[in-house]
Amino acid sequence: KIPEATVMRLSIYSRYLHQLIDDGVKSVSSDEIAHGVGVSSAQVRKDLAYFGEFGTRGVGYKVEVLYGHLMKILGLDRRWCAIIIGAGKLGSALALYQGFAARGFNVGAILDASPDKIGTKLGEIEVEPLEMMAQRIEEKNITIGIVTVPASAAQEVTDKLIESGVKAILNFSPRVLKVPGNVILRNVDLSVNLEVLSFNLNYLK
Amino acid sequence: KIPEATVMRLSIYSRYLHQLIDDGVKSVSSDEIAHGVGVSSAQVRKDLAYFGEFGTRGVGYKVEVLYGHLMKILGLDRRWCAIIIGAGKLGSALALYQGFAARGFNVGAILDASPDKIGTKLGEIEVEPLEMMAQRIEEKNITIGIVTVPASAAQEVTDKLIESGVKAILNFSPRVLKVPGNVILRNVDLSVNLEVLSFNLNYLK
Numbered sequence A, B: 001k002i003p004e005a006t007v008m009r010l011s012i013y014s015r016y017l018h019q020l021i022d023d024g025v026k027s028v029s030s031d032e033i034a035h036g037v038g039v040s041s042a043q044v045r046k047d048l049a050y051f052g053e054f055g056t057r058g059v060g061y062k063v064e065v066l067y068g069h070l071m072k073i074l075g076l077d078r079r080w081c082a083i084i085i086g087a088g089k090l091g092s093a094l095a096l097y098q099g100f101a102a103r104g105f106n107v108g109a110i111l112d113a114s115p116d117k118i119g120t121k122l123g124e125i126e127v128e129p130l131e132m133m134a135q136r137i138e139e140k141n142i143t144i145g146i147v148t149v150p151a152s153a154a155q156e157v158t159d160k161l162i163e164s165g166v167k168a169i170l171n172f173s174p175r176v177l178k179v180p181g182n183v184i185l186r187n188v189d190l191s192v193n194l195e196v197l198s199f200n201l202n203y204l205k
C-alpha cells in the first residue's frame, strides 16, 4: 500500500516539475527537487521508488519524462468530472475555484435542495435540484461526488450519489459517513491545517 | 525535524482518543489505535517515539494520559485566536465552521475591503474594514492570519498581517507568498484532495 503522504508529495513534485518545464529546464536531480519543495532528497528517492526506476544514477531525471510519469500515476493524464452537492458558501467557493480545472478536474453539475439556490448561476453552471443527480452523473461521466451540505443531510446525499454511480466521495461535512467497500471516501477537515500551525508555533517556541 | 505527516496523524490519534474517553475506555494499545484510524501499529509507535516514551510495553497506553500528551504537543492545551481576511464565500464558510472552535481555534475578527461586506454579520462577528487589523490583533491576542482574498491582494494582505503581529499564515489564495523566516506559512490547495482520489481511482482499477 502506498502511504497517502507519498501521494500528496507526488502531487507537489509534479507541480514543481511543471514550473521547471515552463522555465525550459531539461533535467533535474533528486537533490534539486528536494530543495525545490522542501523535503529531503532521500524522501524524494523513496517516494519515486514505489513506482519503479525513473532516473539514471548520477545524471538525474529528464523533467518532461518524470512529469509525464507522475501525472500518469496520479491519474491526471485524463480529465475527471465531479458533482457538488450543496451550493452554500463552501460549495460555491469550490465550484468557482480555478485550481481544480488547472489540475484536470471539472465541475459538471451543482445541486441543492433549497429553492433560493436552484436556478442561480455559479460561473458557467446553473444550480439544479437533486432530482437531476442520476442524469447529470451519467451524461457527464461523473465519478467524484463532493459533499458540502450540513451534517444532517450528508449520509442521505452520499447514499444517493453512490446509487447514481459515483466511485469516490470528497466529504466536507462534519459527519462520519458509511460507504460500501468499492467506493473511495476522503474526509476533509480544514482545522487539521490550523493544528499544524499550532504545533509549529508551540514546538518552535 | 518532525515530518508534517506525523503531526497530522497526531491530530487524528488525538480525535480518536477523545472518542475513547467519551466511551469510557481507560487503556488502549498501539494496535487498537492503528486499527481505529487506519494506519499500521508500527506507524503509531514510530510517530509517538518522536516525543518520548508514553506507554508500558505489553500494557499499552492510559487513554487520558496519552490524550493529554498529544494535545500538549499539538499546542491544543491552550486556545488560539485567528483573524480571517476576505469575507467572501470561502472566508464566510470558514468563519462559521464549528470544527475550528471544537479544536480550540476561535475566530476573533473578520475583515474585508468591500463596502458591501463591511457591517454584515457572520454568526456573532461583524465584518470590519482592514483599518481594524492591528487593533483587533492586539486586543484579542491573535497569532494566526487566514488569507481568503483573491491572488492579486494576497501578498499585500499578508504583509499587513505580519506587520500587525501575527506569527503564522494559513493561505488559501493561489499565490506563492513571501514571508520572513520567523513567520510560519502554510498553503492549502483543496485540489490535492481530489488528486488523492484520482490516484486511488486510477491505482485500484
Ligand SMILES: NC(=O)c1ccc[n+]([C@@H]2O[C@H](COP(=O)([O-])OP(=O)(O)OC[C@H]3O[C@@H](n4cnc5c(N)ncnc54)[C@H](O)[C@@H]3O)[C@@H](O)[C@H]2O)c1
Pocket: A085, A086, A087, A088, A089, A090, A091, A111, A112, A113, A114, A117, A130, A148, A149, A150, A151, A153, A157, A171, A172, A173, A174, A188, A189, A190, A191, B092, B093, B094, B096, B097, B098, B099
Ligand atoms: N471540513 C471543513 O473544513 C469545513 C469547513 C467549512 C464548512 N464545512 C462544512 O461544510 C458544510 C457546508 O458549509 P457552508 O458554510 O457552505 O453551509 P451553508 O449553509 O452555506 O450551505 C449548505 C448548503 O447545503 C444545502 N442543503 C441542505 N440540505 C441539503 C440536501 N439534503 N441536499 C442538497 N443540499 C442541501 C443548503 O440549501 C445550503 O445551500 C457544512 O457541513 C459545514 O460544517 C466544513
Ligand SMILES: NC(=O)c1ccc[n+]([C@@H]2O[C@H](COP(=O)([O-])OP(=O)(O)OC[C@H]3O[C@@H](n4cnc5c(N)ncnc54)[C@H](O)[C@@H]3O)[C@@H](O)[C@H]2O)c1
Pocket: A092, A093, A094, A096, A097, A098, A099, B085, B086, B087, B088, B089, B090, B091, B111, B112, B113, B114, B117, B130, B148, B149, B150, B151, B153, B157, B171, B172, B173, B174, B188, B189, B190, B191
Ligand atoms: N485553496 C483552495 O483550495 C481554494 C478553494 C476555493 C477558493 N480559493 C481561493 O480563496 C480565495 C477566496 O475565494 P472566494 O470564493 O471566497 O472568493 P470571493 O470573491 O467570494 O471572496 C473574496 C473576498 O475578498 C475580498 N477582498 C478582495 N480584496 C481584498 C483586500 N485587499 N483586502 C481584504 N479583502 C479583500 C472581497 O471583497 C471578497 O469578499 C480566492 O483566492 C480563491 O482562489 C482557494
